[in-house]
Amino acid sequence: MTPWGALLDYTARQDVDGLTAYARSLGPGESARALAHLDAEERQRVLEALGAEETADLLEMLTRAQAVEVVEQLTAIYAANVLHELPTHTEADIVRDLDDDDAAAVLAELPPEEAAEVRALSTWADDTAGGLMVVQYVSVRATQTVSEIVDHLRTQADEYRDYQVQYVYVVDDEGLLTGVLRLRDLLLARPRVTAQEVMIPDPISVEAATDLDGLQELFDGASYFGLPVTDRGRMVGVVRRATVEEAVGEEAHRDHLKHAGIVGGEELRSMPTLTRSRRRLQWLSINIVLNMIAASIIAIYQDTLTSVIALAVFLPIISDMSGCSGNQAVAVSMRELSIGVARPQDVLHVWLKELSVGVINGLALGTMLGGVAWMWKGNPWLGVVAGVALAVNTVLAVSIGGTVPLLLKHFGVDPALASGPVLTTITDLCGFLLVLGLATQMLPLLV
Amino acid sequence: MTPWGALLDYTARQDVDGLTAYARSLGPGESARALAHLDAEERQRVLEALGAEETADLLEMLTRAQAVEVVEQLTAIYAANVLHELPTHTEADIVRDLDDDDAAAVLAELPPEEAAEVRALSTWADDTAGGLMVVQYVSVRATQTVSEIVDHLRTQADEYRDYQVQYVYVVDDEGLLTGVLRLRDLLLARPRVTAQEVMIPDPISVEAATDLDGLQELFDGASYFGLPVTDRGRMVGVVRRATVEEAVGEEAHRDHLKHAGIVGGEELRSMPTLTRSRRRLQWLSINIVLNMIAASIIAIYQDTLTSVIALAVFLPIISDMSGCSGNQAVAVSMRELSIGVARPQDVLHVWLKELSVGVINGLALGTMLGGVAWMWKGNPWLGVVAGVALAVNTVLAVSIGGTVPLLLKHFGVDPALASGPVLTTITDLCGFLLVLGLATQMLPLLV
Numbered sequence: 001m002t003p004w005g006a007l008l009d010y011t012a013r014q015d016v017d018g019l020t021a022y023a024r025s026l027g028p029g030e031s032a033r034a035l036a037h038l039d040a041e042e043r044q045r046v047l048e049a050l051g052a053e054e055t056a057d058l059l060e061m062l063t064r065a066q067a068v069e070v071v072e073q074l075t076a077i078y079a080a081n082v083l084h085e086l087p088t089h090t091e092a093d094i095v096r097d098l099d100d101d102d103a104a105a106v107l108a109e110l111p112p113e114e115a116a117e118v119r120a121l122s123t124w125a126d127d128t129a130g131g132l133m134v135v136q137y138v139s140v141r142a143t144q145t146v147s148e149i150v151d152h153l154r155t156q157a158d159e160y161r162d163y164q165v166q167y168v169y170v171v172d173d174e175g176l177l178t179g180v181l182r183l184r185d186l187l188l189a190r191p192r193v194t195a196q197e198v199m200i201p202d203p204i205s206v207e208a209a210t211d212l213d214g215l216q217e218l219f220d221g222a223s224y225f226g227l228p229v230t231d232r233g234r235m236v237g238v239v240r241r242a243t244v245e246e247a248v249g250e251e252a253h254r255d256h257l258k259h260a261g262i263v264g265g266e267e268l269r270s271m272p273t274l275t276r277s278r279r280r281l282q283w284l285s286i287n288i289v290l291n292m293i294a295a296s297i298i299a300i301y302q303d304t305l306t307s308v309i310a311l312a313v314f315l316p317i318i319s320d321m322s323g324c325s326g327n328q329a330v331a332v333s334m335r336e337l338s339i340g341v342a343r344p345q346d347v348l349h350v351w352l353k354e355l356s357v358g359v360i361n362g363l364a365l366g367t368m369l370g371g372v373a374w375m376w377k378g379n380p381w382l383g384v385v386a387g388v389a390l391a392v393n394t395v396l397a398v399s400i401g402g403t404v405p406l407l408l409k410h411f412g413v414d415p416a417l418a419s420g421p422v423l424t425t426i427t428d429l430c431g432f433l434l435v436l437g438l439a440t441q442m443l444p445l446l447v
Numbered sequence: 448m449t450p451w452g453a454l455l456d457y458t459a460r461q462d463v464d465g466l467t468a469y470a471r472s473l474g475p476g477e478s479a480r481a482l483a484h485l486d487a488e489e490r491q492r493v494l495e496a497l498g499a500e501e502t503a504d505l506l507e508m509l510t511r512a513q514a515v516e517v518v519e520q521l522t523a524i525y526a527a528n529v530l531h532e533l534p535t536h537t538e539a540d541i542v543r544d545l546d547d548d549d550a551a552a553v554l555a556e557l558p559p560e561e562a563a564e565v566r567a568l569s570t571w572a573d574d575t576a577g578g579l580m581v582v583q584y585v586s587v588r589a590t591q592t593v594s595e596i597v598d599h600l601r602t603q604a605d606e607y608r609d610y611q612v613q614y615v616y617v618v619d620d621e622g623l624l625t626g627v628l629r630l631r632d633l634l635l636a637r638p639r640v641t642a643q644e645v646m647i648p649d650p651i652s653v654e655a656a657t658d659l660d661g662l663q664e665l666f667d668g669a670s671y672f673g674l675p676v677t678d679r680g681r682m683v684g685v686v687r688r689a690t691v692e693e694a695v696g697e698e699a700h701r702d703h704l705k706h707a708g709i710v711g712g713e714e715l716r717s718m719p720t721l722t723r724s725r726r727r728l729q730w731l732s733i734n735i736v737l738n739m740i741a742a743s744i745i746a747i748y749q750d751t752l753t754s755v756i757a758l759a760v761f762l763p764i765i766s767d768m769s770g771c772s773g774n775q776a777v778a779v780s781m782r783e784l785s786i787g788v789a790r791p792q793d794v795l796h797v798w799l800k801e802l803s804v805g806v807i808n809g810l811a812l813g814t815m816l817g818g819v820a821w822m823w824k825g826n827p828w829l830g831v832v833a834g835v836a837l838a839v840n841t842v843l844a845v846s847i848g849g850t851v852p853l854l855l856k857h858f859g860v861d862p863a864l865a866s867g868p869v870l871t872t873i874t875d876l877c878g879f880l881l882v883l884g885l886a887t888q889m890l891p892l893l894v
């Protein structure tokens with residue numbers, strides 16, 4: 001039986017223990033897959049039978065997009081019960097991504113205090129320190145001794161076990177952060193000394209509004225497990241390395257999806273068909289217009305094409321191959337941008353580096369295509385037209401592919417979104433112009 | 448002055464303190480960028496002036512591909528000095544990726560014991576638990592008391608500070624792993640109890656040969672900071688969550704680069720031109736052959752094309768648009784494969800989900816293109832040919848795009864590498880066949 005079949009089966013037999021045991025036995029991928037195969041009504045049934053706590057555990061294994069999708073399909077009251085079982089920052093993450101109506105309905109069902117906290121957290125933008133932080137952490141005063149702090153940890157052990165404590169934060173009466181204690185320093189210190197003496201004073205902290213790039217740079221630079229988050233100096237939470245790395249990874253995935261034409265957030269096939277179709281069409285309908293503009297060059301040169309119909313074979317090849325060459329350069333530029341090796345002001349350096357590769361590859365590909373064209377029709381000039389057009393257009397494609405992501409970034413346009421269409425429209429236009437323009441000039445040699 | 452200019456300037460003035468301070472002031476991205484702008488000889492000069500320890504710190508900020516590139520360009524003796532300053536697993540990572548000759552030369556310059564350890568570590572395949580683990584960890588016996596262990600940690604504090612200790616491992620006389628102690632449990636436990644009583648017995652461990660998928664599943668399932676690595680039961684190291692997540696992220700990046708035609712590992716523009724050109728050409732030369740095969744359909748239908756030359760305008764549009772639609776489906780499938788929502792056996796489910804989107808989008812795009820074709824030439828039948836061909840080919844493209852990654856995975860072919868070429872070759876072939884085949888059938892209505 002399939003995992004989703006098994007879940008439905010346990011639910012139908014009202015075997016809650018069996019259902020719970022089975023759900024727990026599924027790995028994160030299997031859970032995601034099983035939920036993806038259930039429709040909205042089946043999910044509600046299975047998850048209600050499973051209970052809020054187990055459902056919350058399940059949600060934590062899913063990607064954000066899928067978790068949001070699952071919560072949206074639950075009744076508001078059950079969704080609130082489930083969210084209540086999650087860490088506050090995860091609750092806020094999900095509430096932030098719900099439709100406004102759904103969010104309001106769920107918040108209305110939460111205890112007022114919790115709803116206020118979630119609402120406050122969800123005001124920090126997604127992918128900022130405030131949006132990614134957890135609000136559970138251990139804080140002490142600078143005058144406490146190591147043994148007092150250890151005793152405090154020991155007596156509060158039950159509460160703190162869930163906090164994934166790695167650091168203890170030292171704050172003053174106003175809640176201002178004055179120092180950090182690492183757990184191992186507490187272990188290694190003599191019991192009688194005060195926090196003041198062993199703490200790292202003036203610790204590095206991040207403002208709640210710090211964005212993902214800023215956080216990534218901080219965590220890349222040193223091996224913090226987590227960093228305290230402050231709002232005008234007052235400590236408000238802790239942002240963990242794992243959370244930041246996850247957010248960076250998710251951002252990279254969204255960029256790659258965008259580059260492939262999946263815009264408006266991640267698409268899962270369990271989402272409604274019309275939503276998926278509409279989001280894909282937004283991208284495709286821009287592309288078809290750009291395509292028609294580029295292809296209109298062909299319409300202008302109809303007479304040349306009628307005289308040398310063999311040229312029609314080379315138009316799609318040159319369009320496709322230039323796209324391939326250009327996309328290789330785009331991929332390298334996007335990667336170099338993301339790891340910091342390239343910046344928008346390096347556009348000349350990048351162009352020169354692409355130029356040399358473009359010339360070599362253009363010559364190689366142009367020779368191949370030109371040779372085939374010559375052999376096919378026995379006319380060397382047809383080979384010259386096809387080969388020169390592809391060679392020149394390859395140089396152009398890598399130049400555009402390498403530099404356009406940097407230029408788009410410079411002008412504040414998302415390179416993941418716009419690099420592809422800009423690249424292919426220009427290379428198509430130029431490719432068609434090169435083949436047909438050259439052929440028109442050399443028409444007597446070709447017919 | 449540019450950062451690379453500044454580095455060269457300090458080096459020329461033999462101002463080591465200034466150079467060191469400046470190098471330390473650079474963020475990870477800036478360091479990567481500065482090194483990318485220096486040629487091999489300049490790098491050697493700057494990094495030798497900087498000294499082995501600072502160079503090692505710099506290397507740790509780079510991506511693996513760039514670090515390997517930098518080390519390859521150093522003299523063997525200086526490279527060995529630099530590697531010596533790195534954690535052993537990082538040393539092994541770099542040595543594993545060096546050319547065999549370079550690796551042998553560097554190992555010959557390392558102290559024999561260290562060389563043996565690096566060699567042993569680098570025998571574990573990259574991206575396995577053995578390849579990713581660190582070999583520095585703290586181990587104790589089950590009979591030791593909490594206070595003895597804490598005292599031990601305290602006296603060895605200097606050595607252990609670098610270990611990023613989060614767990615203490617309990618091993619028996621044969622080195623077999625019998626339990627794990629979390630630091631916070633040591634803090635929270637009464638001093639007189641033994642490790643036996645507070646340890647987590649039969650802890651989860653991974654075999655050294657476990658691959659990245661297996662590791663990812665383990666770490667996804669629970670919030671371990673690290674897991675002990677065993678070789679036939681004996682503990683040999685610790686693999687950390689951060690290392691695994693970094694490796695997963697790098698793998699995703701390599702997949703996206705491969706999908707865009709950058710094969711054979713990451714490309715950086717600071718690599719030699721011929722290497723970059725050759726690697727890109729491997730991919731392009733396969734693509735141009737596939738392109739020619741698809742375009743040969745056009746050659747077969749030359750007569751139809753000569754009669755209705757307007758069709759030549761639609762061939763590249765249909766080729767491009769089908770590629771776009773298909774690639775959206777590929778992107779969603781690759782993402783669903785990586786997060787576990789889709790598996791190879793879900794191919795029918797995926798196909799049905801794509802079919803509905805394909806029909807809607809095919810109708811929308813076909814109507815647009817058909818309408819434009821009709822208006823352009825005033826012939827409704829030209830609109831029918833272009834529109835029907837694009838509509839049918841869109842359905843085909845999303846069907847192929849959605850299912851091919853799953854099928855390739857099932858047959859053990861890397862979907863990141865092969866999905867693109869398979870998709871575009873089939874959709875080009877079918878697209879050209881549809882336009883020209885339909886037109887041939889309807890020729891009397893078109894001329």
